[in-house]
Structures are given as C-alpha cells and as structure tokens.
Amino acid sequence: MVNITEKIKEIEDEMRRTQTDHHSPTELTVHRAPSWSIERLLRKLARLRAQLLEPVGGAGSGGGAGFDVSKSGDARVALVGFPSVGKSTFLSKITKTKSEAASYSFTTLTAIPGVLEYGGAEIQILDLPGIIEGAAEGKGRGRQVISAAKTSDLVLMILDATKRAEQRALLENELDAVGIRLNKEPPNIYLKIKKAGGMKIGFQTPPKYLDEKMLYNVLRDYKILNCEVLVRDEFATIDDFIDVIMKDHRKYIRCLYVYNKIDSISLEFLDQLAREPYTAVMSCELDLGVQEVVERIWKELRLMRLYTKRKGDVPDFSEALIVRQDSSIEDVCDQIHRTLKETFKYAMVWGASARHVPQRVGLSHMVADEDVVSIVAK
Numbered sequence: 053m054v055n056i057t058e059k060i061k062e063i064e065d066e067m068r069r070t071q072t073d074h075h076s077p078t079e080l081t082v083h084r085a086p087s088w089s090i091e092r093l094l095r096k097l098a099r100l101r102a103q104l105l106e107p108v109g110g111a112g113s114g115g116g117a118g119f120d121v122s123k124s125g126d127a128r129v130a131l132v133g134f135p136s137v138g139k140s141t142f143l144s145k146i147t148k149t150k151s152e153a154a155s156y157s158f159t160t161l162t163a164i165p166g167v168l169e170y171g172g173a174e175i176q177i178l179d180l181p182g183i184i185e186g187a188a189e190g191k192g193r194g195r196q197v198i199s200a201a202k203t204s205d206l207v208l209m210i211l212d213a214t215k216r217a218e219q220r221a222l223l224e225n226e227l228d229a230v231g232i233r234l235n236k237e238p239p240n241i242y243l244k245i246k247k248a249g250g251m252k253i254g255f256q257t258p259p260k261y262l263d264e265k266m267l268y269n270v271l272r273d274y275k276i277l278n279c280e281v282l283v284r285d286e287f288a289t290i291d292d293f294i295d296v297i298m299k300d301h302r303k304y305i306r307c308l309y310v311y312n313k314i315d316s317i318s319l320e321f322l323d324q325l326a327r328e329p330y331t332a333v334m335s336c337e338l339d340l341g342v343q344e345v346v347e348r349i350w351k352e353l354r355l356m357r358l359y360t361k362r363k364g365d366v367p368d369f370s371e372a373l374i375v376r377q378d379s380s381i382e383d384v385c386d387q388i389h390r391t392l393k394e395t396f397k398y399a400m401v402w403g404a405s406a407r408h409v410p411q412r413v414g415l416s417h418m419v420a421d422e423d424v425v426s427i428v429a430k
C-alpha cells in the first residue's frame with residue numbers, strides 16, 4: 053500500500069510548484085481565487101488527509117470516546133466546524149498555542165488544547181479536526197470530535213461566511229443525532245419511573261402537540277409500563293418527551309455561532325449574519341471582531357470572577373475565584389473548600405451585589421461578577 057503521508061507530501065510539493073509557476077510575487081494576495089489546477093490539488097489533498105482521519109478498521113470503529121485531552125481551567129470550549137473554516141487560525145490568535153493552519157482541508161488531525169486567559173479566568177479552548185456530513189455515523193474522526201464537543205461547556209461553531217448557509221443546519225443535525233441539544237433547556241416534563249401502579253399521565257396546561265395516547269405509545273415503545281408523567285410545558289413535543297426518557301444520553305450545551313472570513317463577503321450579507329441569534333462575526337485574517345468573540349465566549353459561559361479578601365488585608369486581585377452565574381455565598385464556600393460552610397459565620401461583600409458597601413451577608417446572598425468577598429469563620 054502506498055503511504056498516504058508520502059502521497060500528501062508529493063501533492064504539497066506539486067502545489068508549491070504550481071503556485072510559483074502561475075503567479076508573480078505581486079499577485080500573491082490572500083483573496084486570490086485558487087487557479088483550476090490548485091483547486092484540483094487541494095481537493096486531492098483533502099481527500100488523502102480525510103483518509104488519515106479514518107479510524108483503523110474502517111468507518112464507524114472509532115468508538116464513542118473523545119480525544120485524550122484532560123479538562124483543565126475553569127471551563128472548556130470546543131471549536132466545531134467543517135474543514136478549513138479557520139478553527140486553528142482562531143485558536144492560534146486567542147491563545148499562546150500554535151495550531152497549524154493551512155488552505156487544505158483536514159490540516160488538524162487531533163484535538164489541540166489552548167488556554168484563553170480572560171480577566172483571571174483560564175478557559176480551555178479545544179481545536180478539533182474538521183467534521184463532515186455523516187460525522188455522527190463515524191465518518192472521519194467525526195464521532196471523536198462530537199464526543200469532545202459533548203464534554204464542553206460551550207460549543208463554538210465556526211462557520212465560513214463565504215460558504216453556503218446550509219452548513220450550519222448540517223452541523224446541527226450531526227450534533228443532534230448524538231444527543232447534543234444546542235441552546236435549549238431540558239424539556240419541562242416530569243417523569244418518574246416506578247416499579248408498579250401503571251402509567252399516570254397528566255398535563256399542567258392543555259398540550260398543543262401531545263395527547264395522552266401519544267405518550268402512552270412512546271412509553272410502551274421504551275418498555276416503561278409503570279411511571280408518573282407531568283407535562284408542564286404546553287408546547288412540548290414528542291421529541292421533547294423522548295429526550296426526557298433518554299435523559300442520560302442527552303446533553304444541553306450552549307452554542308455560539310461564529311462566522312469567520314467576513315473579509316470576503318458583502319457588507320449587506322455581513323449585516324444579515326450579524327443579526328442572527330447566538331451569532332458573532334469575525335475575520336481572523338484582518339483581526340476584525342476577534343476580541344468581541346472572546347467577550348461573547350465569556351458571556352455565554354455564564355461565569356463570574358470573584359476576588360477574595362482576608363480580614364484587614366487588601367483584596368487579592370491577582371487570582372480570581374471562578375463561579376457559575378447565579379451563585380450564592382454558599383456556592384462560593386463550596387468552591388473554596390468542601391467543609392468551609394460548616395464553620396461559616398458571615399461574609400462581607402463589596403461590589404454590585406451589595407446594597408451598601410460592605411454588606412454583611414449570609415449563605416443565601418447572591419453574588420455578582422467582580423464582587424470582593426470576605427468569609428468570616430466561627
């Protein structure tokens with residue numbers, strides 16, 4: 053068998069020759085459309101690199117495991133997208149890690165972690181191989197990529213603003229197929245499986261898309277014969293109900309759609325993209341909007357930075373304590389130490405959550421971003 057890596061090298065050499073043959077140095081602008089022969093070589097290269105991604109033993113044997121990269125920092129963000137949309141370029145821009153970027157597809161063959169430092173927080177950014185249609189069924193490293201996405205706190209779906217609009221829905225379908233629900237809350241349906249007593253099905257408000265018979269049939273399909281169901285959402289669908297039954301295999305993750313390469317689209321189209329929900333636009337090449345995307349990442353992660361202060365000392369602004377939004381002093385205690393709550397007497401709070409500064413508060417007080425907190429123990 054001919055070595056794929058050698059073949060790839062041959063094509064890369066040929067591309068280099070073609071490029072220097074056809075263009076004088078002054079013509080070498082970034083936005084130049086590739087010539088026909090270059091395009092052919094790029095396609096060939098992508099095909100070969102896709103073979104490198106195929107799991108040994110054929111498609112589908114890649115299994116459900118992600119890449120062997122341990123989680124670190126305060127949160128994990130996965131860069132998911134089709135090949136060559138600029139995932140690696142973005143990682144190299146916002147972290148100190150350099151991930152190889154090139155004009156051919158499947159440049160990245162494994163998960164490359166980088167650390168984004170944001171106001172004292174450390175966010176792990178995972179650059180991943182590009183995925184293609186059929187990824188959920190195990191095409192390429194698709195399964196592995198999707199598993200990595202499943203472990204993240206935020207999916208950053210990187211899209212190429214110059215490519216057709218369907219790319220977004222195609223990717224969403226791939227993630228949906230393995231139980232990832234983007235920007236969705238778990239359905240508001242109560243289900244308790246029991247040992248006996250038959251099915252008890254109730255609706256809090258008259259349902260629009262469901263009835264008792266439909267739920268009964270689904271439950272029977274899943275061999276759940278004894279249970280209690282209360283549908284609290286009048287707009288719940290059968291798919292929502294199945295998600296509740298399959299809740300151990302569902303993951304609700306926030307997603308930010310990021311259109312890259314806006315340097316190559318019209319202003320009108322840019323304006324249209326930027327208005328879509330959960331969407332940001334950027335050009336890594338021209339360094340446009342990149343910092344805004346970083347800020348959106350921080351916002352979507354819904355984290356807060358707190359600073360601690362010892363009695364009589366100045367606050368320690370060198371190291372932030374990272375907690376989820378909607379955290380109380382009790383959550384803060386748990387974050388600092390497992391048993392701190394037991395000796396907790398009161399806390400002093402400076403900042404946006406304090407009615408007057410400082411405010412003396414108890415465990416149930418809700419903190420705000422950039423508050424300074426001093427815990428006083430018994």
Ligand SMILES: Nc1nc2c(ncn2[C@@H]2O[C@H](COP(=O)(O)OP(=O)(O)OP(=O)(O)O)[C@@H](O)[C@H]2O)c(=O)[nH]1
Pocket residue numbers: 082133134135136137138139140141142152153154155156157158159160161180181182183312313314315316334335336337338
């Ligand atoms: N015009 C333009 N090109 C860009 C931009 N960002 C990245 N590129 C180019 O897009 C190509 C692909 O970039 P990569 O960072 O390798 O893309 P990727 O998504 O990591 O690709 P794979 O790892 O192969 O999936 C490279 O030639 C980049 O120089 C941008 O903002 N505008």
Ligand SMILES: [K+]
Pocket residue numbers: 135136137153154155156157158159160
């Ligand atoms: K690439």
Ligand SMILES: [Mg+2]
Pocket residue numbers: 139140141152153159160179180181182
């Ligand atoms: Mg890459």
